[in-house]
Amino acid sequence: MLDPSAVSSPESAVSGTAPAPETIAEAMRAIVGATACLTGDTDTEKYVTDYRGLYRGTASAVVLPTSTEQVSAVLAWCHAHNVAVVPQGGNTSLMGGAVPELNAQAVVVNLARMNQVLAVDPINDTMTLQAGVTLSSARVAAEDHARLFPLRIGSEGSCQIGGNVSTNAGGTAVLRYGNMRDLVLGVEVVLPDGRICSSLRGLRKDNTGYDLKHLFVGAEGTLGIITAVVLKLMPQPACTAVAFVAVTDPSAAVALLGVAKARAGQAVTAFELISGPAMTLVLDYLGNPVPPLAGNPEWMVLIELSGNADEEALTAELIEILETGINQSLVHDAAIAASGAQAQTFWKIREEISDAQTRTGGSIKCDVSVPLSRIAAFVDDASAQVRALVPDIRMVIYGHMGDGNVHFNPLRPAEAVAKPFLAEWYTRISGLVDTLAHAEQGSISAEHGIGVAKRDDLTTFKSKVELQVMWQIKQALDPKGIMNPGKVLPPLVQ
Ligand code: MLT
Numbered sequence: 018m019l020d021p022s023a024v025s026s027p028e029s030a031v032s033g034t035a036p037a038p039e040t041i042a043e044a045m046r047a048i049v050g051a052t053a054c055l056t057g058d059t060d061t062e063k064y065v066t067d068y069r070g071l072y073r074g075t076a077s078a079v080v081l082p083t084s085t086e087q088v089s090a091v092l093a094w095c096h097a098h099n100v101a102v103v104p105q106g107g108n109t110s111l112m113g114g115a116v117p118e119l120n121a122q123a124v125v126v127n128l129a130r131m132n133q134v135l136a137v138d139p140i141n142d143t144m145t146l147q148a149g150v151t152l153s154s155a156r157v158a159a160e161d162h163a164r165l166f167p168l169r170i171g172s173e174g175s176c177q178i179g180g181n182v183s184t185n186a187g188g189t190a191v192l193r194y195g196n197m198r199d200l201v202l203g204v205e206v207v208l209p210d211g212r213i214c215s216s217l218r219g220l221r222k223d224n225t226g227y228d229l230k231h232l233f234v235g236a237e238g239t240l241g242i243i244t245a246v247v248l249k250l251m252p253q254p255a256c257t258a259v260a261f262v263a264v265t266d267p268s269a270a271v272a273l274l275g276v277a278k279a280r281a282g283q284a285v286t287a288f289e290l291i292s293g294p295a296m297t298l299v300l301d302y303l304g305n306p307v308p309p310l311a312g313n314p315e316w317m318v319l320i321e322l323s324g325n326a327d328e329e330a331l332t333a334e335l336i337e338i339l340e341t342g343i344n345q346s347l348v349h350d351a352a353i354a355a356s357g358a359q360a361q362t363f364w365k366i367r368e369e370i371s372d373a374q375t376r377t378g379g380s381i382k383c384d385v386s387v388p389l390s391r392i393a394a395f396v397d398d399a400s401a402q403v404r405a406l407v408p409d410i411r412m413v414i415y416g417h418m419g420d421g422n423v424h425f426n427p428l429r430p431a432e433a434v435a436k437p438f439l440a441e442w443y444t445r446i447s448g449l450v451d452t453l454a455h456a457e458q459g460s461i462s463a464e465h466g467i468g469v470a471k472r473d474d475l476t477t478f479k480s481k482v483e484l485q486v487m488w489q490i491k492q493a494l495d496p497k498g499i500m501n502p503g504k505v506l507p508p509l510v511q
């Protein structure tokens with residue numbers, strides 16, 4: 018039995034000495050073939066640099082395997098030779114979770130070539146995919162069988178299913194369908210020593226002991242590499258109704274969500290909060306299209322209902338919700354999408370906020386969740402305290418309010434330069450926001466994960482016992498610490 022007090026303070030370093038990079042690369046070429054093994058700065062650049070260009074590491078080799086057996090052989094070799102392994106999907110992590118550390122001599126295992134749809138079972142309502150299938154291809158595979166795979170995130174064209182599972186991705190339809198964890202029925206994982214552990218069964222009931230798949234969902238590749246998954250499929254809704262709505266303030270938005278749920282129940286599919294400065298930023302980024310609502314409202318929500326009624330009935334339901342909102346002084350303007358194309362335009366505005374921030378630079382990204390009952394108080398307090406520090410800061414606040422998830426991302430004042438602004442304020446402001454969320458019984462990472470960006474914050478915001486248990490699991494499965502070292506788990510303070 019592992020004694021919790023015996024869990025020391027492991028650093029991110031892999032235990033044991035690794036061979037020279039050229040030896041590692043040679044071994045990798047022997048397993049995956051020369052064309053699937055990249056070395057040298059130019060060829061590996063895009064795999065060792067994160068999506069926002071904030072984290073950059075080094076790798077002895079980047080391998081692109083085509084089978085679970087190849088992944089297994091890579092891990093068995095790296096395990097035997099004390100080599101760090103960094104699993105990578107579409108490399109869209111916002112937390113630096115999918116790139117190696119500096120001087121790591123790591124092997125990056127990119128799953129892009131394992132992109133086969135292995136099976137779709139419309140009777141069982143499941144599909145089995147290799148980990149490298151992109152989210153958009155997964156959604157198309159479901160559509161081809163008149164089914165819905167409901168995970169929806171802005172990066173769906175490049176993010177991959179394995180990464181979505183490894184980070185327990187969320188997005189804009191969690192309110193109705195849940196997080197990735199709720200959509201996974203089975204996983205195939207290559208363990209750090211190369212063994213393959215598979216639960217690729219499409220069962221909705223299976224109480225045969227520990228449900229091991231959940232260990233790997235959200236583990237960010239620190240316990241093994243997910244190589245294939247079985248996912249749940251849903252019926253496709255017959256129609257949707259979408260509206261941009263100007264609300265009085267965040268507390269009115271929460272009240273409107275209550276109205277929507279009471280009137281439309283399960284049909285409430287998405288309920289996204291967007292602040293005025295977030296809208297200004299994204300409209301500017303998109304080249305100033307016509308704003309969905311006139312007068313630059315301070316707070317907006319984007320609501321989507323979906324269901325099996327006919328479109329007219331669903332739209333009538335949405336109108337009733339908005340009328341109740343107006344009567345209760347929650348809503349002061351609204352634009353209902355008049356066509357599928359306009360609904361898509363509305364969603365594009367929402368989904369491009371993230372890229373607009375990346376392009377602008379100088380964004381303090383906080384991804385918190387709090388109970389819905391506390392969300393308005395949290396937004397008010399956090400905004401006031403941040404403004405007291407930097408009065409001209411732009412309050413880019415948006416996110417999946419329906420499930421209590423706020424992307425609270427203050428943006429540098431227009432005249433400030435990104436790098437010095439972040440150097441001066443990032444830690445202080447993100448610490449303040451996380452502390453307020455924690456005080457509201459919230460989480461400092463609702464859906465973006467921990468990676469390296471939030472790793473050390475866990476020491477403050479997770480209990481010592483939780484961290485000890487996390488380390489015990491890590492050490493049981495990965496005693497040499499080869500899997501994605503430096504990510505998720507902070508050094509444990511005794
Ligand atoms: C989003 O909701 O747009 C994503 O979580 C990405 C982000 O917040 O940057």
Ligand code: ZN
Nearest residue numbers: 188416424464
């Ligand atoms: Zn989000």
